[in-house]
Amino acid sequence: MKQRGSTTHGAAVHAASAYTGDVNSQRVFRLFSAALVLSSLLAMGFVIAGARVHTGGAAEETPERARFVREYGRRHGYGYNGTLYELRANNFPYLEGSTYLDFTGSGLYQCAQLKAFTDNLNQNLYGNSHSVSPCSQKTQSGVDGVRQLVLQFFNADPAEYSVVFTSGCTAALKMVGEYFPFATKSKYYYLLQNHNSVLGIRQYAVHKGAEFRALADYQVNEYFTAEEDAGADDIIGPAARAQEHDVKFNLFAFPAEDNFEGVRYPLSWIDAVHRHSRRSSQWLVLLDAAAYAPTARLDLSQYKPDFVSISFYKIFGFPTGLGALVLRNDVVDILKPVCIRIKRFREWLHSGHVYGNSTNKIATTNITQTYWGGGQ
Numbered sequence: 001m002k003q004r005g006s007t008t009h010g011a012a013v014h015a016a017s018a019y020t021g022d023v024n025s026q027r028v029f030r031l032f033s034a035a036l037v038l039s040s041l042l043a044m045g046f047v048i049a050g051a052r053v054h055t056g057g058a059a060e061e062t063p064e065r066a067r068f069v070r071e072y073g074r075r076h077g078y079g080y081n082g083t084l085y086e087l088r089a090n091n092f093p094y095l096e097g098s099t100y101l102d103f104t105g106s107g108l109y110q111c112a113q114l115k116a117f118t119d120n121l122n123q124n125l126y127g128n129s130h131s132v133s134p135c136s137q138k139t140q141s142g143v144d145g146v147r148q149l150v151l152q153f154f155n156a157d158p159a160e161y162s163v164v165f166t167s168g169c170t171a172a173l174k175m176v177g178e179y180f181p182f183a184t185k186s187k188y189y190y191l192l193q194n195h196n197s198v199l200g201i202r203q204y205a206v207h208k209g210a211e212f213r214a215l216a217d218y219q220v221n222e223y224f225t226a227e228e229d230a231g232a233d234d235i236i237g238p239a240a241r242a243q244e245h246d247v248k249f250n251l252f253a254f255p256a257e258d259n260f261e262g263v264r265y266p267l268s269w270i271d272a273v274h275r276h277s278r279r280s281s282q283w284l285v286l287l288d289a290a291a292y293a294p295t296a297r298l299d300l301s302q303y304k305p306d307f308v309s310i311s312f313y314k315i316f317g318f319p320t321g322l323g324a325l326v327l328r329n330d331v332v333d334i335l336k337p338v339c340i341r342i343k344r345f346r347e348w349l350h351s352g353h354v355y356g357n358s359t360n361k362i363a364t365t366n367i368t369q370t371y372w373g374g375g376q
Helices: 007-015 023-041 063-076 084-091 111-123 134-153 169-179 201-207 217-224 269-275 329-334 338-349 360-371
Strands: 161-166 187-191 211-215 248-255 281-288 307-311 323-328
Touching: 084 111, 134 161, 134 323, 161 169, 161 329, 169 201, 169 281, 169 307, 169 323, 187 201, 187 217, 201 211, 201 248, 211 217, 217 269, 248 269, 269 281, 323 329
Parallel strands: 187 211, 187 248, 248 281, 281 307
Antiparallel strands: 161 323, 307 323
16 A cells, blocks of 8 residues: 655654654764764765854744644654754754755754764774774774674664665665676566656666566556565575576565655565575565665564665765665675675785674675775
8 A cells, every 4th residue: 555654744853863762863873973973984074164063942932833832742743842943943943944855855954963063073083994093993993893883773673684885765776786796687677656767777678688667556466466476495595596596586666655756566576576586586685774774764574575676865865975785695796796806805905904803794794895886
């Protein structure tokens, strides 16, 4: 069933992250704080000039506003216990006289967040992580810490998922297209309502001989439930997929939330697509969560897509140019051609020149970050 998401409502909740006491909002604020560290580590070069924190009280009350609050405050929970206008005045003074509705395009940053960002740069020295100096070790420690916080935010087990930092959601989607093992007779299916960057993966699929098809939402249910689910003899574990030389890999992509209409699509599709796999034809799922993550909880312990693309600035507005691809660890070895590089350079990268004390699990993450444009 379709569900219409309220992006403006969700963004307002996240704007009140540090003040409302809402557990999920606090998680977002902690993740933002981690992203501040990451943005420093990636040397994104932001220049913040003239940032001013407004210290005044709540906005001036008007008869129209009072009437609106009386009508909608108790019935619909508008105003966050009367703190909304004060929060807006203190942390969003630039909104004065404006109405902002483009939360699907980008979230709004708080003045408190800008201050936290500059304080972090003023109080810490970060070096290039490809060294063993104290400032470089601080950088690597910060990146690893942010990676873990991202996994915690999505309730993802580090033994099951890894994080590859990108320049945005589009870069994450492009990465999947470039390295997915499309081949002759492979299939790339995607929901008709999708971001343009998802459509761009078609070119990579066609280049490698695969076919593509756009499905309406009702066709997704028809196609992936048309045949009986794979029997026990047809199902192979993730670790065995890379050992099967004659396996054909297929990809289905859909957004958790349509960034145009706000429609939310069933995450149960993920399991349905996986169940459509056979020993010789495996289906993987790419979930575009860029519009979904700012306003809803994506629990990767319950739903297990193979790839998840996200954009951090859509969640909290600052910093821009920062996203991630969250991917299952068991798909790394089937990706091409980066998996060849990973195996070829693993020993060199473990020699101490780059990541001297990494375990295999962490090293895989670091290597994919290095070769997939992680930005370190």
